[in-house]
Amino acid sequence: MPPPAIQLDHVNFWYNRGKPNESQALRDVSCEIQPGEYVSFFGPSGSGKTTLLYLISGIEQGQDGKILVSGRDISGFSQRELAVFRQIGVGIVFQQFNLIPSLMVVDNVALPMTFFGVSLAKRREAAMQLLKRLDIEHLAERFPHELSGGQQQRVGIARALANDPPIIIADEPIGNLDSANANNVLAFLKELNEKDHKTVIMVTHEAWSLRDAQKIFYLKDGIIVKTEDSADEPAAVSLSQHLYREWAGAEAEKDALSMALTHLFLRGYSSEETKRFAFFLTQRLANNIDGEVFENLLHRPYRLGGVGFWKVRAAKIAKFVNDIIERRHEIAEVFNDIEHYPEVSLTSEVERIREWLLEEYRGQIDETQKARLNEIINERLRNIITSEMFKKVLSLEKKKFGVGLSLRTAQRVFERMEFALENEAEIVTNLAGPGPAGR
């Protein structure tokens, strides 16, 4: 049997080691990634995911513990060997795309080939092949600023493939993309794994993007807290997937009503979440499941087979659907109801909550802080992160991907958030206006 593509053995890593502001990013991390596997490191902001990727790809130097690539300890690599590994051994796809603005698309893709004595004409020829594979050969002579985010990420992927590396490392590759483009990227990573037999290592904090990973390492506070193999799914996942398969056999009819409701409730959600919601809704409308099961499926975290709605949202939507079923509305009437249903999209809900959390805060927060705050509010609402993690990220320094609030402010915001979660019904009514029951 060949050695693992990557093996980490009791790896620890600190930032500012030995200084007063020392912080430990990874704690005793051990894991193996086999050649040809598709694995994911999943965890919230600040859990050590990116540090791990940088160690695996030889960008960051190890401090404690062993990192082996194809059985070889990279701490013994010369700078030259490490550089060869970085340029030929791995291809990195970044969240921020990191294209060079002054180079045409084709030259951005060809850039990693520069080192290996290939003429410019040959480099461009090879780059064109990659662009063709990603369906963007028509963009070859454009510059990055002329491209959409989705197109830029395709260029980023093509560049990662330039030297045909056996390992593809993707650092939050869909973090800056809408759901259609995110789906394209995930589909392509899957293809690279299945058809090209590349080892794919993806870091993500979005549960739905884990769908193709064969192995998932759950990271929290720099520790791998759980490893999940697709062969041994947790009970909840197996159960809902079992139901999904069972029901899907009868082919859920995508009628106009469930499509319209899905469209209404799932604004701001990914297409995977939308698909899952539509499926559960169809089952509910066909009375295959009762209101309580439906509500539980909506509230259950996505990674456990649910949709991951916030509790009060799940209850509200379940009630709305119950009303429709019980009152046996005519289709036309239901559409009329929908038109007047003042449900807000998740994005504006999160922003309202953020504003409410900071209502009494006198200081200023910048755009990055807002974005991070939105991200963790969203994750907390969807039950992806615990209240402790929420609190920690609030006061974590910004350069460590926290929000960077003072301890006192973080404590207040945290208390307010917990209060909101405990008193959901009241808060949400105030924030989002009256629901259908109030009309």
Place this chain on the structure above:
Amino acid sequence: MPEPKKKIKILFVDDNDMMRIFFGDIFWLHGLEAEFSVATSATVEEAEPYLVSDDLRPDIVFFDMPLRESHNNANVAKMETGFEFLKRIKSDPKLAKVKTVLFTSNGDREILERIEEVGVDAIIVKSNSMSEDVMHTVEKFAPHAAATS
């Protein structure tokens, strides 16, 4: 016995992660680890410790424009930050011998004229030949080191 040669210290400041990896590898793939040490920083704030330390002080600084000040304003890379960074080097007597190289994607004439006024030792616009351009510039400023390659 001849004394071991001192390594030429290079500092590279650019917020593009891919560029920071690429820049170091230009040297390492040419097998120059005995001649050079290369440090990289994503922001001006990260670069500062290299400028103030007697041990780490670079011989040549390559910097991008626009530049980010710190991770605290992660979304804002500014031209002005690049100018301020260069002025900070130029005004520090301890850094008088440091060679400065603007290494940018921005070929805007006005920007280049302004940067020359502040006083930069070389300008490289990122192009298909950027790795050769970097090596040539380094050879020019540190001939005794690059000559061995």
